[in-house]
Amino acid sequence: MTLNIMPLQFRIEALWYGRHPLTPLLAPLSWLYLAALACRRFMYAAGILPVTRLPVPVIVVGNLTVGGTGKTPLVIWLARYLQTLAYKPAIVSRGYGGASQSQARRVKPGSDPALVGDEPVLLAQRTGCPVAVAPDRVKAAQALLRQTDCDILLSDDGLQHSSLARDVEIVVVDGMRRFGNGRCLPAGPLREPATRLDTVDLVVAGGRAAADEYLMEYAGLPVKSLDGGEETELAGFAEQTVHAVAAIGNPGRFFSMLRRNGIDVEEHPFPDHHDFRRSDLEFGDNAAVLMTEKDAVKCRRFGLENAWYVPVDVRLPETFERKLKDLLEEVGHG
Numbered sequence: 001m002t003l004n005i006m007p008l009q010f011r012i013e014a015l016w017y018g019r020h021p022l023t024p025l026l027a028p029l030s031w032l033y034l035a036a037l038a039c040r041r042f043m044y045a046a047g048i049l050p051v052t053r054l055p056v057p058v059i060v061v062g063n064l065t066v067g068g069t070g071k072t073p074l075v076i077w078l079a080r081y082l083q084t085l086a087y088k089p090a091i092v093s094r095g096y097g098g099a100s101q102s103q104a105r106r107v108k109p110g111s112d113p114a115l116v117g118d119e120p121v122l123l124a125q126r127t128g129c130p131v132a133v134a135p136d137r138v139k140a141a142q143a144l145l146r147q148t149d150c151d152i153l154l155s156d157d158g159l160q161h162s163s164l165a166r167d168v169e170i171v172v173v174d175g176m177r178r179f180g181n182g183r184c185l186p187a188g189p190l191r192e193p194a195t196r197l198d199t200v201d202l203v204v205a206g207g208r209a210a211a212d213e214y215l216m217e218y219a220g221l222p223v224k225s226l227d228g229g230e231e232t233e234l235a236g237f238a239e240q241t242v243h244a245v246a247a248i249g250n251p252g253r254f255f256s257m258l259r260r261n262g263i264d265v266e267e268h269p270f271p272d273h274h275d276f277r278r279s280d281l282e283f284g285d286n287a288a289v290l291m292t293e294k295d296a297v298k299c300r301r302f303g304l305e306n307a308w309y310v311p312v313d314v315r316l317p318e319t320f321e322r323k324l325k326d327l328l329e330e331v332g333h334g
Contacts, residue, residue: 016181026186051162055145057328058152061074061158062159063157065191068249069172072122074204075154076313079091088150092132093140094137104132105133111124114298118298122297137158171202173213179194202320202324220261220312224296224308226309228300235261237261238261241266242265243268246269247276247292248294252269289306293309
């Protein structure tokens with residue numbers, strides 16, 4: 001399965017993050033995409049398409065590029081930080097990979113990822129906050145306001161969902177890959193032009209930050225067995241060969257992190273939100289299997305032995321905390 005999928009991913013990455021000869025041929029399609037984007041923005045600005053303002057502050061976390069940049073760890077950090085400020089946060093998400101088509105669904109720590117998506121389940125597990133998913137984030141947010149006593153909302157991957165009014169916009173940038181060739185879809189990885197950064201409140205960069213960005217650093221936590229019964233340090237796998245499994249937007253980031261810890265990695269990348277089968281994780285030997293925490297949400301049911309997941313937290317500078325706190329004070333509490 002992997003061998004059939006990955007060549008396409010590599011070709012797309014070569015197109016977006018390298019100097020691929022096909023890029024100029026796709027440029028006219030990018031111009032059409034930009035025209036459609038501009039038309040959509042005008043319709044929201046003119047009131048032709050409705051924008052819903054909620055009675056609580058809304059923080060949107062998103063990115064400009066297709067693929068993973070570290071939004072989920074940042075949302076977890078934000079939820080915990082807001083709790084220290086005496087807020088009662090709730091989280092709305094699209095629920096990619098889940099079965100929610102129109103109605104909002106509440107997400108519990110034990111919810112089925114096949115119904116609500118893998119990232120929302122992880123958010124519920126790690127934050128303890130109310131979580132709801134729906135293709136229409138307004139519906140998800142309204143459901144949370146009816147069902148809980150939340151007084152602030154986090155919209156995960158909601159930057160391009162203009163129907164929900166927001167008070168604070170935070171963009172997450174992959175500090176290593178940045179914006180690739182700088183083109184919009186489909187000739188490049190950008191969902192919106194890079195100039196969109198000029199209009200947001202905060203820009204967070206993972207790995208490496210520009211002068212006007214806040215550096216987000218990853219902090220590894222103790223590695224846990226897939227069944228949750230054991231815990232060990234990542235250093236315990238140093239100088240071992242492991243099967244590294246990742247179905248995230250940028251699997252290479254996970255593999256590189258393992259290698260930086262002295263681990264010999266046999267890579268098994270899958271598409272983001274991949275619907276795992278047990279056979280995907282059976283490699284015919286006794287080597288340990290290491291996966292991301294997001295993938296573990298979907299793989300626990302297999303009862304695999306010698307399979308582990310690697311949780312991560314993020315650290316942000318105090319200057320980011322102060323700036324966010326100032327922005328929220330301008331908006332008002334609840």
